[in-house]
Amino acid sequence: MTMTVNGSPVSLPHDARVSLLDLVREHLHLPGTKKGCNQGACGACTVLVDGERILSCLALAVQFEGRSVTTIEGVGTPGALHPLQAAFIEHDGFQCGYCTPGQICSAIGMAQEIRRGVPSHVTADLAAPDIAPTRDELRERMSGNLCRCGTHNGIIDAIAEIVSADVLLPEPAQ
Incomplete structure (x- = not known):
């Protein structure tokens, strides 16, 4: 089972309880997406899934098999800002x-x-x-x-x- 994160294929975690936020931050070491309230109330963890915004702290990573996730690291680069x-x-x-x-x-x-x-x-x-x-x-x-x-x-x-x-x-x- 895989998904795409910022254009690269990523294996989904074996543990179905891993949130998309924890996958991005802890497993993929992409620190841009922030853990704020961890309850979906602050928006600090917002990422794009197939172009739509979601709160990654409220979503399980396994829900996004075969889909494309874009974090802030995939939006622009220091030399080519969005x-x-x-x-x-x-x-x-x-x-x-x-x-x-x-x-x-x-x-x-x-x-x-x-x-x-x-x-x-x-x-x-x-x-x-x-x-x-x-x-x-x-x-x-x-x-x-x-x-x-x-x-x-x-x-x-x-x-x-x-x-x-x-x-x-x-x-x-x-």
Whole structure:
């Protein structure tokens, strides 16, 4: 049984109780995905599975056999930052940086949701073919990712810049 993590095949653990978060951090030694609350309440562990955002602390690794997982290490590299990573730097969208990997992965998944027309709690017209990525819409969609340092304004500024520039978050590197 295997899955793909950041473009590389990975054997699933023999122990079916291993969370996806623990597989990534402890078995694959990819420290970017953070263990925050370990209860699905903070979003620090957000990764992408087949382009959709999930909380890796609440998922068992064996659930993702044959699927593609992207962690922050698969989003960009120091020499080739993802546009959203560059925007986070430009807009001071991080302070301590602990939540930043989950914020970035969540924002990429969120942008894909908007692209597919998936409404949120604050979407005004549920029948509209296009959803406007207003600040309220972005804040609502990112509300599951907490930043204890209080850089939410910089985070939303970074996401808004990328979404409005229609660099609409290309698929993460595989």
